Amino acid sequence: MKPRDGRSGDEALGDVTEIAPFRRSTPRMLLRPLEEADWLEFARVAELSRLEWAPWTPAPESDQTGHAAFLGELLRTVQGAKSGTHVRLAGFTERGALVGTFALNEIVRGAFQSAYASWQVSSDLVGQGLGTVGVRAILDLAFDDAPGGLGLHRVQANIMPANAASIHIAEKVGFRREGVARRYLKIAGRWEDHLMFAVTKDDRDGAG
Numbered sequence: 001m002k003p004r005d006g007r008s009g010d011e012a013l014g015d016v017t018e019i020a021p022f023r024r025s026t027p028r029m030l031l032r033p034l035e036e037a038d039w040l041e042f043a044r045v046a047e048l049s050r051l052e053w054a055p056w057t058p059a060p061e062s063d064q065t066g067h068a069a070f071l072g073e074l075l076r077t078v079q080g081a082k083s084g085t086h087v088r089l090a091g092f093t094e095r096g097a098l099v100g101t102f103a104l105n106e107i108v109r110g111a112f113q114s115a116y117a118s119w120q121v122s123s124d125l126v127g128q129g130l131g132t133v134g135v136r137a138i139l140d141l142a143f144d145d146a147p148g149g150l151g152l153h154r155v156q157a158n159i160m161p162a163n164a165a166s167i168h169i170a171e172k173v174g175f176r177r178e179g180v181a182r183r184y185l186k187i188a189g190r191w192e193d194h195l196m197f198a199v200t201k202d203d204r205d206g207a208g
């Protein structure tokens with residue numbers, strides 16, 4: 001990987017695991033930051049899942065595809081970790097298959113202590129409970145105290161009303177519905193309404 005300034009990808013990004021230290025291990029999935037060596041697996045899953053993800057998730061920034069999309073995600077991972085504004089984790093099965101992406105975005109500190117969660121699961125692995133595992137793991141990470149977690153107070157998620165599987169995951173892991181955001185996100189070229197979900201640390205503590 002050679003960015004335009006001639007530095008290798010390694011030099012440009014630094015040691016991803018050092019910059020983005022958060023990782024979570026569950027019996028069915030390891031969640032860790034994306035690394036350069038993940039490129040082929042990332043490309044396989046992106047191609048396989050493109051049509052299934054398109055109705056529910058924003059198109060890649062600047063219409064990036066292929067290796068540019070991978071580099072964009074890698075950079076978002078590293079820059080988000082450096083600035084403390086994003087924790088973006090890739091989930092992997094024990095055999096090394098990429099399950100999907102589970103992220104805490106737009107992390108705001110101060111009196112808010114909040115983030116927006118996002119998730120997507122590879123089309124060849126849906127329907128096996130892995131989405132639920134990944135979302136639970138990032139909520140644990142969000143609410144656990146530092147240094148292992150982010151010590152946040154609130155996590156929000158916005159989901160299109162027709163995305164029944166995603167709404168089901170949100171409700172299963174403790175998100176409650178708070179309202180409707182009209183024409184909230186541009187998805188597949190249209191400004192789509194989204195249902196607004198949120199969960200706070202005390203909701204989760206109370207739920208055991």
Ligand SMILES: CC(C)(COP(=O)(O)OP(=O)(O)OC[C@H]1O[C@@H](n2cnc3c(N)ncnc32)[C@H](O)[C@@H]1OP(=O)(O)O)[C@@H](O)C(=O)NCCC(=O)NCCS
Nearest residue numbers: 056119120121126127128129130131132159164165166168
């Ligand atoms: C939504 C998505 C993450 C689900 O991943 P997954 O690994 O299949 O999720 P899980 O298997 O953990 O859970 C899905 C749940 O929804 C249920 N479900 C699936 N389709 C459903 C439907 N049409 N109506 C109602 N429930 C549905 C499943 O039965 C399952 O519930 P259960 O475990 O109680 O049986 C995955 O399909 C995906 O990535 N979709 C495209 C991207 C996306 O929508 N991202 C979220 C944007 S907000």
